[in-house]
Amino acid sequence: MANQPEPVRDAKPKYTQLFINNEWVNSSSGKTFEDKDPATFEKIADVQEGDAADVDKAVKAAKEAFKLGSPWRRMDASQRGRIINKIADLIEQNTQLLASLECRDVGKPFVHAVGDVQKAVNVMRYSAGWADKISGKTIPVDGEFFTYTRLEPVGVCAAIVPWNNPIALLTWKVGPALAAGCTLVVKPAEQTPLTTLHFAQLCKEAGLPAGVFNVIPGYGPTAGSALAKHMDVDKISFTGSTEVGRLIMKASAESNLKKVTLELGGKSPNIVFADADLDEAVEVSHLGLFFNMGQSCSAASRTYVQEEIYDQFVAKSTERAKKKTVGDPFDPKNESGPQVDGMQYKKILELIESGKKEGAKLMTGGAKIEGKGYFIQPTVFADVTDNMRIAREEIFGPVQQIIKFKTIEEAIERANDTSYGLASAVHTKDINKALTLANSLRAGTVWVNTYHAIRPQAPFGGYKESGTGREHGEEGILEYCEIKTVTIKVPHKNS
Amino acid sequence: MPNQPEPIRDAKPKYTQLFINNEWVNSSSGKTFEDKDPATFEKIADVQEGDAADVDKAVKAAKEAFKLGSPWRRMDASQRGRIINKIADLIERDSQLLASLECRDVGKPFAHAVGDIQAAAKELRYCAGWADKISGKTIPVDGEFFTYTRLEPVGVCAAIIPWNFPLALLTWKVGAALAAGCTLVVKPAEQTPLTTLHFAQLCKEAEVPAGVFNVIPGYGPTAGSALAKHMDVDKISFTGSTEVGRLIMKASGESNLKKVTLELGGKSPNIVFADADLDQAVEVSHFGLFFNMGQCCTAASRTYVQEEIYDQFVAKSTERAKKKTVGDPFDPKNENGPQVDDEQYKKILELIESGKKEGAKLMTGGAKIEGKGYFIQPTVFADVTDNMRIAREEIFGPVQQIIKFKTIEEAIDRANDTAYGLAAAVHTKDINKALTLANSVRAGTVWVNCYHVVTSQAPFGGYKESGTGREHGEEGIHEYCEIKTVTIKVPHKNS
Numbered sequence: 008m009a010n011q012p013e014p015v016r017d018a019k020p021k022y023t024q025l026f027i028n029n030e031w032v033n034s035s036s037g038k039t040f041e042d043k044d045p046a047t048f049e050k051i052a053d054v055q056e057g058d059a060a061d062v063d064k065a066v067k068a069a070k071e072a073f074k075l076g077s078p079w080r081r082m083d084a085s086q087r088g089r090i091i092n093k094i095a096d097l098i099e100q101n102t103q104l105l106a107s108l109e110c111r112d113v114g115k116p117f118v119h120a121v122g123d124v125q126k127a128v129n130v131m132r133y134s135a136g137w138a139d140k141i142s143g144k145t146i147p148v149d150g151e152f153f154t155y156t157r158l159e160p161v162g163v164c165a166a167i168v169p170w171n172n173p174i175a176l177l178t179w180k181v182g183p184a185l186a187a188g189c190t191l192v193v194k195p196a197e198q199t200p201l202t203t204l205h206f207a208q209l210c211k212e213a214g215l216p217a218g219v220f221n222v223i224p225g226y227g228p229t230a231g232s233a234l235a236k237h238m239d240v241d242k243i244s245f246t247g248s249t250e251v252g253r254l255i256m257k258a259s260a261e262s263n264l265k266k267v268t269l270e271l272g273g274k275s276p277n278i279v280f281a282d283a284d285l286d287e288a289v290e291v292s293h294l295g296l297f298f299n300m301g302q303s304c305s306a307a308s309r310t311y312v313q314e315e316i317y318d319q320f321v322a323k324s325t326e327r328a329k330k331k332t333v334g335d336p337f338d339p340k341n342e343s344g345p346q347v348d349g350m351q352y353k354k355i356l357e358l359i360e361s362g363k364k365e366g367a368k369l370m371t372g373g374a375k376i377e378g379k380g381y382f383i384q385p386t387v388f389a390d391v392t393d394n395m396r397i398a399r400e401e402i403f404g405p406v407q408q409i410i411k412f413k414t415i416e417e418a419i420e421r422a423n424d425t426s427y428g429l430a431s432a433v434h435t436k437d438i439n440k441a442l443t444l445a446n447s448l449r450a451g452t453v454w455v456n457t458y459h460a461i462r463p464q465a466p467f468g469g470y471k472e473s474g475t476g477r478e479h480g481e482e483g484i485l486e487y488c489e490i491k492t493v494t495i496k497v498p499h500k501n502s
Numbered sequence: 503m504p505n506q507p508e509p510i511r512d513a514k515p516k517y518t519q520l521f522i523n524n525e526w527v528n529s530s531s532g533k534t535f536e537d538k539d540p541a542t543f544e545k546i547a548d549v550q551e552g553d554a555a556d557v558d559k560a561v562k563a564a565k566e567a568f569k570l571g572s573p574w575r576r577m578d579a580s581q582r583g584r585i586i587n588k589i590a591d592l593i594e595r596d597s598q599l600l601a602s603l604e605c606r607d608v609g610k611p612f613a614h615a616v617g618d619i620q621a622a623a624k625e626l627r628y629c630a631g632w633a634d635k636i637s638g639k640t641i642p643v644d645g646e647f648f649t650y651t652r653l654e655p656v657g658v659c660a661a662i663i664p665w666n667f668p669l670a671l672l673t674w675k676v677g678a679a680l681a682a683g684c685t686l687v688v689k690p691a692e693q694t695p696l697t698t699l700h701f702a703q704l705c706k707e708a709e710v711p712a713g714v715f716n717v718i719p720g721y722g723p724t725a726g727s728a729l730a731k732h733m734d735v736d737k738i739s740f741t742g743s744t745e746v747g748r749l750i751m752k753a754s755g756e757s758n759l760k761k762v763t764l765e766l767g768g769k770s771p772n773i774v775f776a777d778a779d780l781d782q783a784v785e786v787s788h789f790g791l792f793f794n795m796g797q798c799c800t801a802a803s804r805t806y807v808q809e810e811i812y813d814q815f816v817a818k819s820t821e822r823a824k825k826k827t828v829g830d831p832f833d834p835k836n837e838n839g840p841q842v843d844d845e846q847y848k849k850i851l852e853l854i855e856s857g858k859k860e861g862a863k864l865m866t867g868g869a870k871i872e873g874k875g876y877f878i879q880p881t882v883f884a885d886v887t888d889n890m891r892i893a894r895e896e897i898f899g900p901v902q903q904i905i906k907f908k909t910i911e912e913a914i915d916r917a918n919d920t921a922y923g924l925a926a927a928v929h930t931k932d933i934n935k936a937l938t939l940a941n942s943v944r945a946g947t948v949w950v951n952c953y954h955v956v957t958s959q960a961p962f963g964g965y966k967e968s969g970t971g972r973e974h975g976e977e978g979i980h981e982y983c984e985i986k987t988v989t990i991k992v993p994h995k996n997s
Contacts, residue, residue: 075914129644147959148957149958157941252759253755253756256751256754260749260750263921264748264766264967264970426758441990446652451985453988454989454991455989455990457990462643462645462647462649462989464649465643466985466987467987468985472759475761480641482985489965491947492947492975494947494950494955494957494960495936495950495951495952496950496951
C-alpha cells in the first residue's frame with residue numbers, strides 16, 4: 008500500500024444489523040447493544056443483537072447455500088478463488104474506513120489498525136490461491152481396486168472471532184473456509200463487531216452467493232452458544248480464551264460432534280541467551296509483550312534471561328517501557344492505546360497487584376492511567392519466579408515479566424512447564440542453541456531472534472491447552488475439508 | 503502366508519495381567535474380571551482389572567518414555583520403522599495362537615480371525631514404512647525469514663480399542679502412533695483383551711523401549727474414563743459407539759483439551775441400481791451386512807434397491823441368507839459365529855422385534871438360535887421404510903434391511919438423511935451414476951461395486967456423527983503428529 012490513509016476520527020459504521028442471505032435485517036428480538044470506544048468511553052453505535060433464533064435463520068441460509076447443486080457447490084474452484092481475491096481488493100479500497108472503525112472499536116493505534124487491514128488483505132489473497140489446488144490423491148491400495156480421495160468442503164462452519172485483531176482474525180477463518188467451498192455463520196466479538204459487519208457487505212459486492220457468508224452480532228452465552236450447539240453446523244472454529252474453548256468442545260460433544268478448531272490462550276516463553284544481540288533482544292522482547300497493549304494470544308509473557316546479561320537486560324527493558332507513549336490511538340505519536348473494555352482492565356490491574364504482593368520487583372508502571380479510557384501504565388516486573396500468578400496466568404495486558412535462568416536445560420524445562428503451548432522464542436547467535444531450543448520447546452510456533460512473525464503461508468496454532476488444529480498454511484485450508492475415500496472395483500489393475 | 507494354521511480350540515492366553523513399563527503386573531486393587539467365550543459361555547481366563555490408579559502408573563511410564571532425551575525420542579525414525587516391522591514379523595510367527603485366542607474371545611469364524619491377524623501384520627508394515635517419511639516443509643513466507651515446519655509426535659496417546667476386530671483395530675492406532683514417535687496406553691475392550699495382551703509381549707520382544715507401549719485391561723467407566731480425563735494424556739483415539747464418543751469429547755473439554763480422534767457408529771447406505779450385475783450386487787450386499795455377524799461399524803445396514811429389480815433382489819437375498827451356516831466358529835463349515843455378548847444379543851433381538859412391530863416384512867430369520875452361545879438367525883427384512891427403527895438405529899447384528907427407491911436424486915437424499923456418515927456403496931455399471939453417487943453421498947468412504955474394502959493405504963473415517971479424524975493412509979499418520987512452525991530471522995533472504 009503506497010500511501011498511508013488519514014484516520015477518520017469520528018468514523019461511523021454503515022452496517023449495524025444482522026447479515027443473513029445477503030440481506031441486512033434486524034434481530035428477532037429487536038434488541039440492540041452498545042458498541043463503545045475504549046479510549047473515550049463514548050458510544051460508537053447501537054448494533055442489532057442476535058440470539059439463538061437469529062442463529063437458526065443464518066444456519067438455515069448457510070445450509071441451503073451448501074446444498075448439492077447450489078450455485079456455490081457448482082462453482083469452479085478457481086472462480087471461488089477469484090471471488091476471494093475480489094473481496095481482498097474491496098478491503099484494500101476501503102482501508103481508510105475499516106482502519107478507522109477498527110481503531111475506534113479496539114482502541115489500537117491507527118497505524119496498527121492500518122496494518123491489520125493490510126494483513127486481512129494478505130490472508131484473503133493467500134487463501135484465494137489455494138482454492139483450485141486443494142487436491143486429493145490416487146492411492147495404490149492392495150487388490151483389484153482404483154482408490155482416490157476427495158477433499159470435500161466440511162459444510163456449514165461457525166466462526167467465533169475475538170476482539171483483539173477483529174478483521175485480521177476474521178480472514179484467518181473466512182479465507183480458508185471459502186477457498187475450501189464451505190459456507191459460514193460468523194459471530195464477531197461483542198466488543199468489536201464493526202469491521203466484520205462492513206466485511207459482509209464487501210462479500211456481497213464481490214458476488215458471493217446469498218447464504219454463503221452470514222454474520223450474527225451478539226454475545227457468547229446466547230449467539231455463540233447457539234452456534235456451538237447447533238445440530239446443522241458441521242464445524243466450529245473459535246479463537247478466544249481456554250475457558251470458553253472448553254465450553255465449545257463440550258457443546259460439540261453434547262450436540263452433533265461437530266469438528267472443532269480452537270485457538271486459545273498462551274503464556275509464551277521468550278528465552279534470551281547471553282550471546283544474543285542485547286539491544287535487539289531487548290527491543291524484540293519489548294514488542295513481543297507490549298504489542299497491541301499486550302492483547303495477543305502469543306504475547307511474550309515470560310521473558311527468561313540468562314544470568315550473565317540479566318541486570319543489563321532488566322535495566323534496558325525498564326528504560327524502553329518508560330519511553331512508551333500511551334494515549335489517544337488516533338494520535339500517531341502514541342505507541343499504545345487503551346485496553347479493550349472494563350473487564351480486561353480490571354483483570355490486568357488485579358494481576359499487577361498479585362505481582363506486587365507475591366514479591367516481584369516492580370521496575371516501572373504498575374497502575375492505571377487516570378482519566379477517561381481504559382489506559383494502563385506499561386509495567387515491567389523483574390525477579391519474577393515461575394510460581395507467581397503473573398508467571399502462570401495469562402494477563403493479556405501491558406505487563407512484562409523478566410525471569411532469570413542459568414543453563415539451557417533449565418530454560419527448556421521451565422519454558423515447557425505450563426499447560427499452554429502456543430508460541431515461544433529464543434534469542435541467540437549460536438546455531439546449536441537455536442536448533443536445540445526450537446526442537447525442544449513444546450509450542451506450535453518457535454521464533455528465533457524475532458517475535459510475532461505470523462504469516463499466511465505457515466501454520467499457526469497451539470500445543471496442549473493452547474488449542475487444537477492449525478490456521479494458515481496448507482494445514483489451515485485442510486481444516487475446512489472432509490476427506491472422502493472412494494474405492495472402485497476394477498477388472499485388472501496395473502501399477 | 504502360504505499355509506493356513508490349524509485352530510487351537512482350547513487356546514489359553516499366556517498374558518492376563520497389566521503391562522506397564524515392559525513388565526507384567528497385577529492391578530492395584532487385586533480385582534480380576536472373567537473373559538468369556540460367547541460361543542460356549544465358558545470362561546477362557548481371569549484377567550487383571552485395571553482402574554484409575556493403574557492408568558495413572560501407565561501414563562507416568564508413557565510420559566517418562568516420551569521425555570526429551572529418552573531412548574525413544576533419540577532413536578532414528580528409520581529405527582522406529584525397523585522395530586515396527588519386527589513386531590509384524592512376531593505377529594506372523596504367533597498367528598496360530600493369536601487367531602485361536604481371537605476366535606475364542608470374539609466368536610468370529612477361525613478363518614476370519616486368521617484374516618484379522620494377517621491384516622494386523624500388514625497394517626504394521628505399512629506404518630513402519632512411514633516412520634522416516636513424516637516430513638515438514640520449508641515455506642516461502644513474506645519477509646526476511648527462514649521458516650520450516652516439524653511434525654513432532656503429539657505425545658502420550660490413549661487408545662481405546664473395540665471388541666469387533668481387536669488385534670486388527672489395535673494396529674490401526676499403534677502402528678501410526680509408533681511410526682510418529684508417540685508413546686501409548688491402550689485399553690482393550692473388556693470382552694476381548696487377549697490378543698492385545700499378547701501383542702504387548704511381542705512389543706517387548708521387538709525391543710520397544712520400556713514405557714512406550716502399555717496395556718491396562720479394564721472397563722470403560724473406570725479405566726477408559728480415567729484415560730479420557732487424564733491431564734498427562736496428550737491425545738485419545740477411540741473406536742466404539744457414538745454415545746461413548748460424546749463422553750470422550752466432553753472429558754477432553756473438561757480436562758486438558760487433549761486431541762481427540764473418534765471412529766464411531768454408522769448406518770451406511772448401500773445403493774443398488776437396476777443396471778448393476780444383480781447376482782454380484784446380491785452377494786456383495788449380503789457380505790456387506792452379514793460379515794462379522796453384522797458387527798462392523800461400516801455394515802451395509804440400509805440396502806436401497808431400485809424398483810425395477812427390487813423383487814428379484816429380495817428373493818435372491820432371502821435365499822442367500824437362508825443358506826448361511828451359523829455355529830461353532832472353530833468349525834470351518836460355519837460362515838458365522840455368535841454375537842459377542844449378552845448386551846449386544848439382547849439389543850439386536852429387541853430391534854428385530856421393532857422391525858416386526860413397525861410393519862417390515864420378515865423374509866427369513868427373526869429370532870435367536872436355541873442352545874448355548876449368543877447365536878441369532880440371519881435375518882432379512884424387506885419393504886423397510888426410512889422411519890422404522892431398523893432403518894435409523896445401528897443394529898450391529900445379522901439383520902439386513904432392504905428398501906425400495908425410484909430415482910437417483912431420491913437415493914442420494916435418502917442415503918444422506920442420517921446423522922451418521924461412515925461409509926456408503928453404489929452398485930452400477932454406469933459411469934455417471936457411479937461418480938455422481940460417489941461425489942454426493944456424505945460419507946468418509948464410498949465403495950463402488952464392492953464393500954468392506956478397507957486398506958492400510960487409504961484414509962478411513964467418519965463424516966458427521968460417525969466420527970472425527972482419519973485412520974490409515976498418510977492422514978492417519980498425521981493424526982499422531984503436532985505441527986510446529988519455526989521462523990528464524992535471516993539477514994538477506996533469496997527465493
